[in-house]
Amino acid sequence: MRRLIPLLALLLAACPSAADDDDTSPAPDDDDSAADDDDDSADDDDSADDDDSAWVPELSTEAQLRGEELYATYCTKCHGTNLHGYAADDSPSLRSPTFLATATDAFLASAITHGRPGTVMSAWGADYAGPITPAEVDDLVAFLRAWQTTETQDVHGELVQGDAAAAEALFAGNCANCHGPDGEGETGPSLNNPWFLETASDGYIRYALSQGRPWTPMDGWGELYPDFLLDHLTALIRSWATPVQDTKVPPFEPDLSQPVLHEGNPAADFSELLREDLYLPVADLIAAYSAGQALVLLDARPGSDYLAGHITGAVSVPFYRVEDAVPFLPQDDLWLVAYCGCPHALSGDLVEQLSALGFPRVAVLDEGWFGWLGEGQPTTAGPEQY
Numbered sequence: 001m002r003r004l005i006p007l008l009a010l011l012l013a014a015c016p017s018a019a020d021d022d023d024t025s026p027a028p029d030d031d032d033s034a035a036d037d038d039d040d041s042a043d044d045d046d047s048a049d050d051d052d053s054a055w056v057p058e059l060s061t062e063a064q065l066r067g068e069e070l071y072a073t074y075c076t077k078c079h080g081t082n083l084h085g086y087a088a089d090d091s092p093s094l095r096s097p098t099f100l101a102t103a104t105d106a107f108l109a110s111a112i113t114h115g116r117p118g119t120v121m122s123a124w125g126a127d128y129a130g131p132i133t134p135a136e137v138d139d140l141v142a143f144l145r146a147w148q149t150t151e152t153q154d155v156h157g158e159l160v161q162g163d164a165a166a167a168e169a170l171f172a173g174n175c176a177n178c179h180g181p182d183g184e185g186e187t188g189p190s191l192n193n194p195w196f197l198e199t200a201s202d203g204y205i206r207y208a209l210s211q212g213r214p215w216t217p218m219d220g221w222g223e224l225y226p227d228f229l230l231d232h233l234t235a236l237i238r239s240w241a242t243p244v245q246d247t248k249v250p251p252f253e254p255d256l257s258q259p260v261l262h263e264g265n266p267a268a269d270f271s272e273l274l275r276e277d278l279y280l281p282v283a284d285l286i287a288a289y290s291a292g293q294a295l296v297l298l299d300a301r302p303g304s305d306y307l308a309g310h311i312t313g314a315v316s317v318p319f320y321r322v323e324d325a326v327p328f329l330p331q332d333d334l335w336l337v338a339y340c341g342c343p344h345a346l347s348g349d350l351v352e353q354l355s356a357l358g359f360p361r362v363a364v365l366d367e368g369w370f371g372w373l374g375e376g377q378p379t380t381a382g383p384e385q386y
């Protein structure tokens with residue numbers, strides 16, 4: 001809920017009525033008003049009282065049905081069963097009308113394949129050590145497309161001319177609280193991500209600014225700001241673009257031959273340290289880790305994230321491949337600590353599966369991968385464990 005506070009403060013300070021009373025909105029994309037009367041409901045409730053937001057498509061094609069299955073396996077933990085997002089902290093909606101009206105198939109396929117490096121959105125593509133083949137990416141796109149309720153907006157030909165510098169103060173004052181000072185993302189998604197900027201057209205960005213994302217914390221600014229300010233903001237976001245690093249990697253098979261860290265040393269004991277019997281504070285992991293106590297660290301994210309960087313000594317056990325790992329994991333007195341980026345959704349899922357399989361001592365690293373990074377603790381990139 002913390003993301004709502006800055007929004008409310010902003011609305012009160014900036015303009016008490018315009019943003020939440022949208023009936024004069026141009027909202028050119030829809031005639032059924034789903035997108036222009038929902039701001040209030042988005043603030044206190046994601047969906048329940050809005051028909052369109054509760055709507056579920058009937059899937060008809062084979063591709064959509066395969067996509068549905070892939071989505072259930074890989075995506076629901078964060079983006080939610082009905083695509084409204086925020087199942088794990090800050091994972092955006094994938095069905096907001098303005099999003100699907102302007103996100104092209106190519107944009108969606110790239111977001112899935114390459115992810116948003118540096119954020120918790122992984123590269124899922126098989127060419128990047130993720131689990132999803134290019135054909136399956138197309139199935140996922142077909143599935144996402146089935147949720148579109150408003151007409152496609154052809155905004156991509158529009159080249160926006162603006163003055164990036166003229167928008168800096170505006171961004172700092174009105175956007176940075178959610179998107180971070182340099183657009184690196186906070187409660188709102190990153191806007192400076194190379195893969196985002198590689199695939200989002202000027203028109204896509206400007207339309208998002210102007211119309212917002214119904215059913216989410218992102219309001220439309222088109223009523224508050226004159227056109228030239230939207231142009232300046234678009235230019236500022238565009239100015240953050242840097243070349244993408246498109247490095248494909250060979251298929252990655254995790255090496256589970258030596259899962260135990262500090263094997264032979266006295267075992268770590270976390271039994272008295274867990275919050276809610278499940279979450280291990282990063283400070284306690286650091287203490288056991290630096291004391292050389294024996295334990296097993298499981299990286300629950302897709303292989304692409306493991307290769308980009310993992311806790312030194314951790315083994316890769318993506319949450320969707322637990323069966324492959326089970327024969328290698330010790331079931332004795334050693335603790336198994338899982339982590340992911342989000343910071344609990346994928347590690348929590350992995351730990352739940354391990355508990356169900358009879359592993360008695362399992363925990364989730366409370367602050368996750370980014371907590372470990374933030375403490376400046378040892379990490380390793382590439383397939384090597386150490």
Ligand code: HEC
Pocket residue numbers: 003004006007010085091092093094096099171174175176177178179187188189191196205208209213216217218219221233
């Ligand atoms: C209250 C927090 C908040 C504020 C303030 C806010 N945003 Fe957002 N913004 C979000 C969220 C959350 C999303 C993702 C919504 C979703 O689809 O679930 C978003 C989405 C976007 C997107 C689309 C990104 C994409 O990947 O499609 C753009 C562009 C954007 N915001 C720009 C801005 C700019 C510029 C401002 C300031 C004028 C701003 N936002 C203010 C929270 C905020």
Ligand code: HEC
Pocket residue numbers: 070071074075076077078079088090091092094099108111112116119120121122124140184185188189190191193196342345346
């Ligand atoms: C661990 C949580 C997590 C999982 C699992 C996950 N995502 Fe995401 N996804 C995110 C977050 C967080 C972002 C925004 C990242 C950022 O800051 O740019 C995102 C962004 C996206 C975007 C871009 C949205 C936009 O507005 O620009 C798409 C499309 C997407 N995810 C699709 C998927 C699909 C399909 C899957 C399953 C294959 C998936 N995601 C799995 C967390 C997740």
